[in-house]
Amino acid sequence: MRYPGYLEKKFNFPGFYRVKLALPSMALPDPAKDLKAQLDQALDQSPIEPGQTVAVGVGSRGINKIAAMVRQICRSIKDKGAHPVIIPAMGSHGSATPEGQEKTLAKLGVTPDACQATIASQMDAVEVGRVFDAVPVYFSKKAMEADHSICINRIKPHTKFKGDVESGLYKMLVVGMGKHKGALTYHNFALKYGFHKLLKAMGDTIIEQTNLCLGIGVVEDAYDQIMKIEVIPAAQISTREPDLLALAKAHFPSLPYKNLDLLVVRQIGKEISGSGMDPNVTGRTCDLMEDDFSQSLCAKRLVILDLSPNTAGNAIGLGNADIITEKVFAGMDYQATIMNALTAMSLKKASIPVRLPSEEKAIQAGFQTIGPVPPEKVRAVIIKDTMHTTDFLVSEALARETQKLSYLKEMAPCRIAFSSSEELVW
Secondary structure (H helix, E strand, O other): OOOOHHHHOOOOOOOEEEEEEOOOOOOOOOHHHHHHHHHHHHHHHOOOOOOOEEEEEEOOOOOOOHHHHHHHHHHHHHHOOOEEEEEEOOOOOHHHOHHHHHHHHHHOOOOHHHHOOEEOOOOOEEEEEEEOOOEEEEEEHHHHHOOEEEEEEEOEOOOOOOOOOOEOHHHHHHHHOOHHHHHHHHHHHHHHHOHHHHHHHHHHHHHHHOOEEEEEEEEEOOOOOEEEEEEEEHHHHHHHHHHHHHHHHHOOOOOOOOEEEEEEEOOEOOOOOOOOOOHHHHOOOOOOOOOOOOOOOEEEEEEEOOEOHHHOOOOOOHHHOOEEEHHHHHHOOHHHHHHHHHHOOOHHHHOOOEEEOOHHHHHHHHHHOOOOOOHHHOOEEEEOEOOEOOEEEEEHHHHHHHHOOOOEEEEEEEOOEEOOOOOEEO
């Protein structure tokens, strides 16, 4: 394929620096042990009786140590004399098929053998109520067939909207345990009633009208390490989740810049963010009814180099970029991506940006399509993904600003280089 002359020429990239930030680590030494202590007490105070069945809703997010925590949940339920059944709670993920969702859990280490529990991956959902007189509220049929239900999810800022509850237990109940039918209903009617308002109404209905007895909220620090776990009785989720969200926002990873000419993201993926790459970091989102995230960051050009191995081809979020590599396009599972986009009513996130043949040419185009700015003046940042923002590369134009950061740990000069296949060598 032919390209403009400026892109076909060899480009002299400016100098870069590798930056490491020293944010405080808040990691719990043994999250599973902390979970066990809380959960054993909560189960003793719950209505769960020996011989009963407990559905455990588990999503597709890449929560740190999720497999160990699910194993502990199942073990504690069995110690109580009850029988755990794992319910994939992930809406349209895994191409909205039982097989796909079970495979998604397996990639997280959540399997029947590891957890000593069956996995009921059926997609059937039943209506448990209505809100605003028009919106049906759905919940997993298999979960409702159990005597009780529990759900676990990471609590963090949402990628579409802002409110007192965003991405957490409410979302798990509505979009996850509502199965594909619940996810589709929520995203469709949210375009009329608003994402936050509808999430609260549907979540409250599920808490009131189903067999949910406990929610387990997980908060991670800036290093993606679990800093807090809280086992919450169902009736208290509405009051506890806002506090946990505030804690999550205070420790959410972000870049220490407000304006960039170029942001390069080495990989995107569903286990990294529901939007592939988190707009709370990139500042990029542009779909119907979504809140403005540009106050987090404003980047003139955004480049994606690859898909994460664990995203299984789901390239949702690539449409929020300006440039991708042919590697991203070739690795995309269009079925999984389009199912996600159509379910979430986020069509732009599945759009195909400009495709360039290599990582080198993609980054070069990012430098050369922002106008007549000399390379040494381009404010550029290269990150691994939007979950990791404490170790990254910055161009020399950002050197002085970066040196002033109070939490700067290390800043060493480097030159970005590319392999024989024109892939970035970090």
